[in-house]
Amino acid sequence: MSEATDTGPMLAADGRPLKQSLKRALRAQKLRALMLIAPLLLFVLITFIAPIADMLFRSVENQIVSQTLPRTAQALEDWDSTGGDMPPDDILAAFTYDLVAAAERKDHTRLGTRLNYEMTGISSLFRKTGRRVDDFGxxxxxxxxxxxxxxxxxxxxxxxxxxxxxxxxxxxxxxxxxxxxxxxxxxxxxxxxxxxxxxxxxxxxxxxxxxxxxxxxxxxxxxxxxxxxxxxxxxxxxxxxxxxxxxxxxxxxxxxxxxxxxxxFEAVPLRSLYTDVEDDWADPEVWKTVKTFLPEYTPGYFLSAVDLQKTPDGISAKPENQQLYILLFERTLFMSLVIMGSCVLLGYPIAYLLSNLPMRTSNVLLILVLLPFWTSLLVRTSAWKVLLQQQGVINDVLVWAGIVADDARLVMINNQFGTIVAMTHILLPFMILPLYSVMKTIPPSYVRAAKSLGASNWTAFWRVYFPQSVPGIGAGCILVFILAIGYYITPELVGGTTGTFISNRIAYHISSSLNWGLAAALGTILLAVVLILYWLYDRLVGIDNVSLG
Structure with missing residues (x-):
């Protein structure tokens, strides 16, 4: 029997061990792949991940209070807010030093605006006192x-x-x-x-x-x-x-x-200096509000987003005349589902017709489907205002036809009906295109085979054709629902007071009230709702069944 010989590790052409050379080549391939996707990854991080992270931070960030009133924050820690009176002079002195510095830096107005979200009137209180605090002493x-x-x-x-x-x-x-x-x-x-x-x-x-x-x-x-x-x-x-x-x-x-x-020396109580500026400083609720919102991070924005409020005595419901956001969330979900259903009912027959017509005819009709994309969204929405208003075209036709009386014209604008009609028209192409792309891949021979085996037209459609079009319905529903739930231009123009979405309130807080914390909390909740619904859809239907053709 010949003795086995140890030849050592297998070598590559460059003399290195083959295993080491393979690892090196694989690492180089991964680096090249990473470099290829790096621009897209960077774009996603900057335009998608970073804004979401900033939104999440703003929804809980409350550092302006503690940073503007550092001495007050420390002094108020041991203050008993249940006494029903103003804080003592030691706390008022710390507040004076903080406020005069904030007034010099022009930060007292931002601080007042932040606290005004929690208690109406504090903003003007801080502005007025900020103009006179440099005379205290x-x-x-x-x-x-x-x-x-x-x-x-x-x-x-x-x-x-x-x-x-x-x-x-x-x-x-x-x-x-x-x-x-x-x-x-x-x-x-x-x-x-x-x-x-x-x-x-x-x-x-x-x-x-x-x-x-x-x-x-x-x-x-x-x-x-x-x-x-x-x-x-x-x-x-x-x-x-x-x-x-x-x-x-x-x-x-x-x-x-x-x-x-x-x-x-003649001494003057600090209490009297503040009450001389504004009697509201004697209200202990003002100081309780300041103390309540001294922490750097707060759940206050999220509580407000669900019609609750953080008070010195704990969490409580807002007054009924201020409860708004739960209603808006419910309305947004309901109307988005109705719009999605309307697009399915209207879009499915159109997509079916397009996919079964000769190519030349279907291409012409497909251009008509795409035509709204070439028209400004503002123009399309404004056109519906003209059509749906009480003195508009549709009401004029109904009166002319004798269907409605002239003094009983239908109210179809500035309500939920107007929003649903206008948004269904705007989002309908987003339902038709996925349906058409899926239906185009269904061989017509399947339906003919079913009919040849004795199935009726309805049975052949329902048992053979429709199941194969379900992936297109799923893709269209997800696309239309997600677009609808975040829309705000169309509801703003035609929705009035009963047809607006939660997105309209978010836009209001960003551009008008400048309550970015509450806007971020509302946006975060809206994002969470969409993700939960997406997860439920995946569990019930399966995201793998969604197809764009």
Whole structure:
């Protein structure tokens, strides 16, 4: 018996092991295939996946409240909203510092608009208060300046609160010819000052940075906002006093002198400052609403989309006169199904006729089916307004024929009937074309064979022809239903108050009310409904049975 010889792995023509060469070739093929589909994949990601992801995010995003009112968010955490009164001055002070900064950045109007979705009237409340909040603390500013004019100078505040290293950096930047504050070193607080004057350092640091970034001003040349003086008064008026020795020699003397006199200052409760601007600030529901919507993410938009609302006391139903969206969803589904059924009833005979006529004749008729695509959607919809209105062509013919009385003309526009008629006309080609393409592939010999075996015309059609056309019906129904459920131009023009779809409300919130969060929630729910119906269709009928021919 001969001894077996180990020849080693099989090699390719280039001398590499064959298995390694095959893997390398397969990897290269996959990369080439990926590069070929990369443009399409990128297009889908940008135009389809990214907008859906953005819609999902906007439907729960609520960061504007917490980002605009960071101090208020922290202060309201421990506030008992069941007391039935305004928050205490500590919370109102934090709200004042947040609001004056937001007003300087013009963010208070966006914040008010967001909260106005939850409680009507808050938007005007924020706008009105934003114009006057920079005066809150004016009474303290006058008393500080009367005590020592140094408090009116920006240099005093920079020396008191600014980091010495920042002061040197800023001076060097100025000496180098810096004339645009946007490129200046950003204001930094002195080490330890936040422990000594917590509210003052926080409020002034925000003022200095906004002065530099937003207004291109030098903090040392600007008098602080009045609320900064309010913060200084609150810090100095603390019963335990402050560690003035930690401030440095020059500042210690000024602060120590002021701290001794501050107890004699005339004080004004912050509550009265807010109620002087608008009595609605005394309503605890305003503050409860602010507290309720402080989290960065909220289910509030989705709750509103199903006629519920998030309140300080939990989730509850909206008042009956505000319950709208469930009705719109039901109407949208119902009318889309009716339009789909109408297209099947009208489109099936037409497709059957086209598929069984001689090619030359069917091509001419097919052009007539496609002709509406060459006409503007707006023109076709407007034509139905002319035809269906009470003084329109159809009513005139019915009156002329004596079918209806002249004083009892039919109301066929600005309602569900008008929407169904107009949309059936617009979407009918999308039903005919899939049906025609499938029916064209059904051999006529099948029906003739059935008849030769004794089947009647109806039996041959129903038992032989119709089952083979079902894939075309499925394709047409899916196409028409999905197009119908998202339509908004035609319902907007001919639907009136009873024939509009949920898509019309989404368009309204995007373009008019600018409530993009609610529009995104409605769109997300609509997308979920379509996907669920698509899944049910697949389970009951089978998506594999759908065919475009």
């Amino acid at each position: 004016e009474i303290y500013r006058d008393q500080f300046v009367d005590l020592d004019p140094a408090w009116e100078k920006g240099e005093t505040w920079v020396t008191l609160l600014g980091d010495p290293e920042w002061i040197d950096e800023y001076a060097a930047w100025k000496a180098a010819g810096g004339d645009n504050e946007a490129g200046a070193p950003l204001f930094r607080l002195k080490d330890g000052i936040a422990q000594v004057l917590p509210e003052t350092s926080d409020a002034y640091a925000q003022f200095a940075r906004i002065a530099q970034v937003e207004n291109n001003d030098d903090p040392s040349g600007e008098e602080p906002w009045a609320p900064v003086y309010l913060a200084l008064y609150r810090d100095l008026a603390q019963g335990g006093g402050i560690d003035v020795a930690s401030l440095g020699l020059a500042e210690s003397a000024l602060v120590e002198t002021t701290a001794k006199e501050v107890t004699r």
